[in-house]
Amino acid sequence: MRFSSLRTTMELTGLLTALLILLSCCYFIFSTWKTMYRKQGLPPGPTPLPLIGNLLNMRMGSMVNSFVKLSEQYGSVYTLYFGSNPIIVICGYEAVKEALIDQNEEFCGRGKLPTIGQFTKDYGLSLANGERWKKMRTFAFKTLRDFGLGKRSNEWKIQEEARCVVEEFRKSQGCPLNPSATFMDAFSNILCSILFGDRYDYTDGRFKKLLFITEEIFRLTSSPWGQVQTILPTLMSYIPGPHHKAVSFSEEMVEFVAEIVKSCQQTLDLSKPKHFVDCFLIRMEKEKDDPNTEFTMKNLLYTIHNLFIAATETLSISLRHALLSLLVYPEIEDKLHEEIDRVIGRDRMVNMEDKFNMPYTQAVIHEVQRFCDIVPFNVPHMVTKDTMFRGYHIPKGTDVYTLLCTVHRDSTQFSTPYKFNPNHFLDENGQFKKNEAFMAFSVGKRSCPGEGVARMEMFIFLTTILQNFKLTSQMKFSEADVAPKLKGFLNVPIKYELSFIPR
Known part of the structure; x- marks a missing residue:
């Protein structure tokens, strides 16, 4: 009898303890939600749920459509919650321009990208902020320009790689093939040439390993695991899964780069830098006694890591x-052939001076980049100070998503925004015209530092092919096939094969 009474008391105590824990958890969740959701001055948006924020408002695999649909309900500026963190979403040409150009100082911070950021932290170029970012960006812009675009003597690197691609396609003898691997080899080789001064044979084992690592980091970032990690980074840091592999692959890439940098140190001539790494090492030597220098080995390795992730894929x-667009619209390919034959012919290599006499080619390339809209979300920004934007108060440190897809599909800026149309970049006389709503490389202080090199590569490669x-x-293709297909955070073309028939 005494034992039974004791057991009953223990059960009641356990029940009361469990109830108390449950009530405490409910109170904590409610308090967190109340504090989170009732912040004053933020733009409107869908009501978030405790802990998961607006996760249920987003469809994995169709996140762009989810964001655009919410803009139709809440306007060009609205608030989403990734967990307990507010995210400001900005849509349309006018609003994005106002943020990234008119208020570029306030919006020039880099927002969180957890899949990559869990490795790089705030080192390197892409995810850095403050003084480190300013110094890395200034250095990267100048050096990439000098070794990629600014010096005509370096144009041959891209021309040579384009010739290698042509020879690879000739080997196919007109048989159908998927060009993805060849393009990845070529663009990675150009980057290696600018960064390290050397190119690799496409069959080189170490080179193949580097490309595999780069592609795996992209795949993991774009996977459903990577998407959820972006929305709920704190929760996902405790949950086992493939998203954590991005760190180990990044470590492999940095080890690979460190070996190359070590060999560059052994051949370094302080008076004659031959490539990006040499320039960085010389700057390291100049500032070696400065305790506040940002020119450190870690920043060098992580900057190269960032450039590979951003540039090759x-x-x-x-x-x-x-190429897919030209298969869908063969009449556009015919016009390009006519312009190439008229301006360049078939007996000499294309050069960047030719661009100014080829308005239709320029228009097609710009329209490809507008229409395919590779990075529809843009890379996240962050406000660097408490900011007023269109009547709303955005606290310092808040992440901002500027939807470039809504800029490139803005009907006030493009006559047929959902149709592939090179005339968007041609005037009434058939001459190339710029469009301020073209933001394929983003705009403002966080625009792509490799934009000049990328423009050169696209022009020389497409024209040479x-x-x-x-x-x-x-x-057989339809217009629906050429429309961009979202894979994670990037728009990619459908898988296809084509034949390269010698002219």
Whole structure:
């Protein structure tokens, strides 16, 4: 009897303890939600749920459509919650321009990108902020310009790689192939040439390993795991899964780069820098006694890591979009062939001076980049101070998503925003015209530092391929096939094969 009474008392105590814990958790969740949701002055938006924020308002695999649909309900500026953190979303040309150009000082911070940021922290170039970012960006802009675009003597690097691609396609003898791997090899080699001064044979084992690592980081970032990690980074840091592998792959990439940097140190001539790494090492030597220098080995390795992640895959995707567009619209390919034959002919290599006499080619390339809209969300920004924007108060440190997809589909800036149309970049006389709503490389202080090199690569590669080949495919395509397809955070073309028929 005494034992039974004791057991009953223990059960009641356990029940009361569990109830108390449950009530405490409910109170904590409610208090967190109340504090989170009732912040004053933020733009309107859907009501978030405790802990998960607006996760249920977003469809994995269709996040762009989810964001655009919410803008139709809440306007060009609205608030979403990633967990307990507010995210400001800005849509349309006028609003994005106002943020990234008119108020560029306030919006020039880099927002969180957890899949990459869990490794780089705030080192390197892409995810850095403050003084470190300013110094890394200034250095990267100048050096990439000097070794990629500013010096005509370096144009041959891109021309040579384009010739290698042409020879690879000739080997196919007109048989159908997927050009993805070849483009990835080529654009990665150009980056290696600018960064390290050397290119690799496409079959080189170490080079293949570097490309594999780069592609795996992209795949993990774009996977459903990576998407959820972006929305709920704190929660996902405790949950096991493939999203954590991005760190180990990043470590492998940095080890690979460190070996190359070590060999560069052994051949360094302080008076004659030959490539990006040399320039950085010379700056390190100059500032070695400065305790506050940002020119450290860690920043060098992480900056190269950032450049590989940002530059190689996106250029390959752009060129694959371009070729797919020409398969869907063969009349556009015919006009490009006519302009190439008239301006360049078939007996010499294209150079950047030719661009100024090829308005239609320029218009097509710009339209490819507008229409395919590779990075529809843009890379996240962050406000660097308490900011007033269109009557709303945005606290310092708040992440901001500027939807470039809504800029490139803005009907006030493009006559047929949902149709592939090179006339968007041609005037009434058939001459190339700029459009301020073209933001494929973003705008403002956080625009892509490699924009100049990327423009050169797209022009030389596309023109060289069309100078040598007619494009055909056994596959049948429709206009729906050329429309961008979201894969994670990037728009990629459908998988396809084509034949390169010598002209």
